[in-house]
Each structure stands twice: as C-alpha cells, then as structure tokens.
Amino acid sequence: MKRLLLLLALLGSACSPADPATRARVVERDQLRREVAGFQALRKFEPGTLMDREHEVIVTVSDTLLRELIATSFPITVELQNKLIVTLTGANVVFRANVARVDIRGEVRRGRFPRVSAAVFLRGAIDRLVVDKTQELRARISIDDVELNTPAGAPAAFDAVVINVLQTIVERSLPELTSSLPSVALPVRLDQQMQLPGFGPEGALSIEPSQAPMTVDVARVIAFQNRLWVVLHVALGAFAPTQRDTAGAAP
Amino acid sequence: MKPWIRTAIAAAVCGSVLAFGVVTLRFRPRWEREDPATVTREIALLTRQRDSLRAMVYDAASLSDLLDQRPAGDVVIGLPTPFVDAMVQRVVTGWFHDVVLRLPRMRVRKQGDVTARLGLFGRRTVGAYELAIVLDSVRGRLKPDAPRLTFGGSTIRMDVPVHLASGTGVARITLDWVSKGLAGPVCGEMSMAHVVTGQVRAANYLARGRIVLSAVDGVLKADPDFPELRIRLMIDPSRASVAALDSILATRGGLCGVAIRRADVSARIQGLVARGFMVKIPQRFFRAINLPVAVQRIVPMDGADVALDVRPSDIVVTSSAVWLAAAVTTTRKSSPAP
Numbered sequence: 371m372k373r374l375l376l377l378l379a380l381l382g383s384a385c386s387p388a389d390p391a392t393r394a395r396v397v398e399r400d401q402l403r404r405e406v407a408g409f410q411a412l413r414k415f416e417p418g419t420l421m422d423r424e425h426e427v428i429v430t431v432s433d434t435l436l437r438e439l440i441a442t443s444f445p446i447t448v449e450l451q452n453k454l455i456v457t458l459t460g461a462n463v464v465f466r467a468n469v470a471r472v473d474i475r476g477e478v479r480r481g482r483f484p485r486v487s488a489a490v491f492l493r494g495a496i497d498r499l500v501v502d503k504t505q506e507l508r509a510r511i512s513i514d515d516v517e518l519n520t521p522a523g524a525p526a527a528f529d530a531v532v533i534n535v536l537q538t539i540v541e542r543s544l545p546e547l548t549s550s551l552p553s554v555a556l557p558v559r560l561d562q563q564m565q566l567p568g569f570g571p572e573g574a575l576s577i578e579p580s581q582a583p584m585t586v587d588v589a590r591v592i593a594f595q596n597r598l599w600v601v602l603h604v605a606l607g608a609f610a611p612t613q614r615d616t617a618g619a620a621p
Numbered sequence: 622m623k624p625w626i627r628t629a630i631a632a633a634v635c636g637s638v639l640a641f642g643v644v645t646l647r648f649r650p651r652w653e654r655e656d657p658a659t660v661t662r663e664i665a666l667l668t669r670q671r672d673s674l675r676a677m678v679y680d681a682a683s684l685s686d687l688l689d690q691r692p693a694g695d696v697v698i699g700l701p702t703p704f705v706d707a708m709v710q711r712v713v714t715g716w717f718h719d720v721v722l723r724l725p726r727m728r729v730r731k732q733g734d735v736t737a738r739l740g741l742f743g744r745r746t747v748g749a750y751e752l753a754i755v756l757d758s759v760r761g762r763l764k765p766d767a768p769r770l771t772f773g774g775s776t777i778r779m780d781v782p783v784h785l786a787s788g789t790g791v792a793r794i795t796l797d798w799v800s801k802g803l804a805g806p807v808c809g810e811m812s813m814a815h816v817v818t819g820q821v822r823a824a825n826y827l828a829r830g831r832i833v834l835s836a837v838d839g840v841l842k843a844d845p846d847f848p849e850l851r852i853r854l855m856i857d858p859s860r861a862s863v864a865a866l867d868s869i870l871a872t873r874g875g876l877c878g879v880a881i882r883r884a885d886v887s888a889r890i891q892g893l894v895a896r897g898f899m900v901k902i903p904q905r906f907f908r909a910i911n912l913p914v915a916v917q918r919i920v921p922m923d924g925a926d927v928a929l930d931v932r933p934s935d936i937v938v939t940s941s942a943v944w945l946a947a948a949v950t951t952t953r954k955s956s957p958a959p
Contacts, residue, residue: 395657402663423703
C-alpha cells in the first residue's frame with residue numbers, strides 16, 4: 371500500500387513538473403531565514419561584548435581549511451530506498467551573512483543501470499558545532515535543498531519526467547542523506563582537565579600534584595570575513611590533589 | 622454492456638482519478654505547497670531584515686577591540702586577557718595554595734672573646750665562646766595571594782604576593798666555653814647543648830617575574846620565568862626555651878658565673894637567631910602549564926585520520942588577548958590506528 375501511494379505521488383510529481391522559479395524562491399527564502407536567524411543570535415551583543423572574556427575563548431578556522439577538511443571525506447556513497455545510489459563527490463564552503471553554506475555535488479543513479487546517472491546538488495549549511503565525547507570540536511552539515519539535473523555531456527540520460535521522479539525520491543531521503551554526511555572535526559584540541567605536576571621535595575620545597583576538571587562547550591558560532599568564529603565557554607573546576615608522579619614533570 | 626458494469630467501471634475510474642489527485646496533492650513537493658506570493662513577500666521582508674542586521678552585527682564585531690591585531694592563519698586561537706588572568710589566578714591559588722616549606726639542615730656559628738671588669742685587675746678577658754645553632758626541623762607554609770598580570774609588548778608580566786604563614790622550628794644549640802685569665806683555673810672548659818623550639822614568623826614577599834608563552838606542537842605553553850626568590854625565615858624562640866637556657870647558664874656560680882653572665886650568652890643566642898635564615902626558593906618552583914586549547918596535527922574524520930601540516934606563527938600578546946595562529950594544510954588521509 372505504501373509503495374502504491376509513493377508510486378502515485380511520484381507519478382503525480384512527474385506529470386506536473388515544478389516551476390523552477392517557484393522552487394528557487396522557496397530555496398532563497400529558506401536561506402534567508404537561516405541568515406536572519408544567524409544574525410539575530412548576535413544582535414544582543416554590543417560592540418566589544420562579543421564574548422564573556424573571563425570564561426570564553428575564541429577559535430577561528432578559515433573557509434579554505436574547512437573546505438579542505440570537508441573535501442577529505444568525499445566521495446561518499448549512500449544507497450537510498452528504491453535502489454537509488456547517490457555518490458557525493460565534492461563540496462564547496464562559502465561564508466555569507468553569518469552562515470557557513472555548504473554546496474555538495476555528486477550524482478544519482480539506479481542500481482540496475484549504473485551507467486546512467488543524473489547530477490545531484492545538495493545545498494545546506496554548517497549549523498551545529500558541538501564538543502563531542504572525545505573533546506573534539508565537530509561541525510555537522512544540514513541539507514536544506516536538493517536539485518537534480520541531467521549531467522552535462524549526457525543530455526539524453528534522463529528526460530524531465532524521470533528527473534522529477536528522482537528529485538522527489540531524493541528529497542524524501544534528505545534526512546538519510548544528511549545523516550550520511552561526515553561531521554567535520556576542526557583541528558582544535560580541547561582539554562578535559564588541567565593537570566599540575568608536583569614538585570620536590572627539593573631543597574626547602576615540596577608541592578603535591580593536583581588536577582582540576584575542565585568543561586568546554588560551544589557558546590556561539592559566527593561566520594564572517596571568510597572565517598568560522600567559534601566561541602567556546604570554558605569552565606575550570608576545583609583543583610584536587612592527585613597521585614604524585616615519579617618524574618614530577620610538567621604536563 | 623450492462624448498466625451496472627458501466628457504473629462500476631466509471632466508479633473505479635473516478636475513484637482512481639480521485640485517489641491519484643488526493644495522493645498527488647498530499648505528497649507534492651514542498652515548494653508546491655507554498656503560496657508563491659507569500660513566499661515573495663517573505664523574501665522581501667527577510668532581505669531587509671538581513672541587510673539591516675548584517676550592518677549592525679558586522680559593525681559590532683569589527684569595532685571589538687578584542688579582534689585588534691589578531692594574527693593571520695588558517696586556525697587562530699584567541700584567549701582574552703581576562704581569561705588568561707583568571708586561569709593563571711586559578712592555577713596559582715589552586716596549585717600553590719598550600720606549599721610546604723621545609724628547611725634543610727642549616728647551621729650558624731658565632732665565636733668571640735668575653736671581657737669583664739674584675740675590680741682591681743681592671744678589664745680582663747675572662748673567656749672565649751663558640752656558639753653553634755643547628756636548625757634541624759623547620760617547617761613553614763607558603764600561601765600565594767592573587768597574582769597581578771600585565772599584558773602587552775608580547776609578554777605577560779606577573780607579580781605574585783607570597784605569604785609565609787607561620788610554622789614551627791626546632792634548633793639545637795651548642796655552646797663551647799673556654800675560660801681565660803683569672804677564671805681559667807676555676808671554670809676551665811665547659812660545653813653545653815640545649816634544644817630550643819620556636820615559631821616561624823609570618824611575613825609577606827613579592828615574587829616578580831614574567832610568563833613566557835610558546836607554542837610547542839600546537840600547544841600554547843605558559844612558562845613562568847622568575848628569578849630565584851630569597852626568603853629570610855625568621856624564628857622566634859619560645860619563652861620557655863629561652864627560660865630553660867637561662868636557667869642552665871645560671872647554675873654556674875662564683876667567678877665562673879660572673880664570666881658567663883658577662884658573656885650574656887642567652888642574648889647572643891637570641892641575637893643570632895633574630896638575624897633570620899636566608900632560604901632560596903628555586904626558580905623551578907613555578908612550573909610550566911599548558912593552556913586548554915591547542916591546534917591538532919591529526920583530525921579524525923569519518924573512518925580515517927587526516928594528517929595536517931601545522932606551522933604555528935609567532936604568539937601575539939595584546940592588551941586584550943593572547944593569540945596563537947597557525948597555517949594549516951591537509952597532507953594525507955590514513956586509516957586510524959587500531
């Protein structure tokens with residue numbers, strides 16, 4: 371029954387091809403919403419109050435490096451329902467209006483006909499930065515929109531109706547596609563604790579070693595001037611004595 | 622064809638067309654479910670909002686003194702000076718909060734002749750003394766106060782007020798006395814030993830130095846550079862100990878007692894102790910610490926490690942932030958270690 375409904379829907383979509391202009395306006399609206407939301411998050415900050423300077427540090431990463439890091443994850447192959455295989459081959463990162471936009475390109479083909487493919491473009495953004503369990507700073511990519519085209523050089527590969535059907539299938543698989551995208555680890559190490567070594571006894575002095583737990587969270591993310599600015603909130607706990615190390619070396 | 626068959630076929634066709642229409646409407650693409658006019662109006666409104674907010678936010682960010690003089694690099698880490706200040710204060714008060722100061726065995730000596738007026742004989746040398754004080758077990762506690770940090774000129778200067786909290790000390794006193802002149806045949810030679818307990822006198826000191834920042838393997842290291850701190854440890858002998866010492870000396874009578882009293886041995890001992898004992902706090906006492914954010918040389922991506930070529934640039938210290946920048950490029954991708 372579910373398959374029948376899907377088939378009817380696909381046929382319906384195929385029989386009434388979308389107006390590209392309508393579609394483009396909705397995509398533009400969605401991107402604007404994201405940009406305004408990004409700016410709204412920063413609106414409360416007066417000049418010079420971008421961060422809590424006693425408890426926060428800032429890490430910035432250039433769009434060039436981010437693009438290189440994302441590129442290392444490709445190609446990615448995802449098998450969707452209906453035996454559609456999406457191969458994502460590369461991505462571009464552009465920072466605009468406080469949004470780190472990510473455009474991903476690739477191709478989609480049916481498993482039974484591996485030689486026939488359509489070009490696929492995913493438009494999205496880096497919208498979640500988290501400090502994971504291993505204290506790495508990771509960025510997740512969310513996809514807003516997908517667009518399928520007949521690949522250049524193969525004009526007869528798919529006609530418009532087939533492209534529309536595929537478009538609908540891929541769109542319905544956006545959550546699956548999004549979850550298959552890599553989380554990008556930024557090359558920044560965040561310590562989980564601060565260790566202070568012991569000293570001596572040497573001469574007149576002896577100091578017991580101690581350590582304090584440290585919690586690091588992402589406070590806010592700003593994308594401007596071709597950089598991703600990540601403000602991290604650092605909370606240092608109380609120091610407690612630890613087992614003395616034999617060498618007494620610095621951490 | 623019978624009428625009911627025609628009706629059934631018509632009903633089936635209409636039903637199919639209706640179902641097809643309903644399903645098509647229900648599952649139509651997202652953009653077809655929206656009213657184009659509403660979307661166009663929303664775009665115009667959002668564009669105005671975005672442009673207005675962009676100017677405001679970028680002005681705010683650009684005017685921030687925090688971002689002044691930040692270095693260029695693919696990865697730049699900025700630690701605001703209040704953050705570094707708070708971190709160093711936490712380290713100093715957390716780590717050095719209660720430092721045991723245990724004096725090594727120390728020895729001070731004093732010797733000299735003692736003269737006394739002996740009636741008709743006038744002023745004569747009555748003896749010579751040799752006084753030795755050995756400090757065996759002196760313990761004090763160092764407690765630092767909040768350090769004061771000054772940022773700028775690529776360095777961080779740091780003054781740490783150090784409070785020497787009171788402690789206890791035990792001194793072993795030995796006195797060798799050799800009588801001379803008229804007292805010689807009577808008193809001869811005399812040796813005595815006595816243990817004196819005392820209190821370490823509380824005092825304040827100021828350790829002045831600087832924090833040298835360096836980037837080692839992408840880690841920002843803060844290495845305190847302090848000259849040797851010299852502390853004069855003062856010990857106040859307890860009244861009971863002084864009284865006990867005086868009572869031992871008072872057992873000597875006659876000419877011998879006169880000579881000892883003239884020597885004022887008790888006062889000399891207290892004078893020696895009152896000069897204090899110079900203690901050197903080694904420079905290594907202040908240890909290097911790693912600041913909590915660093916640039917990594919390997920990043921784990923999904924299923925593989927990506928090696929990075931990290932070239933740190935100079936560390937920049939401004940009045941508002943400490944900056945570490947690095948040029949970073951990806952070099953190779955490899956499978957993660959098992």
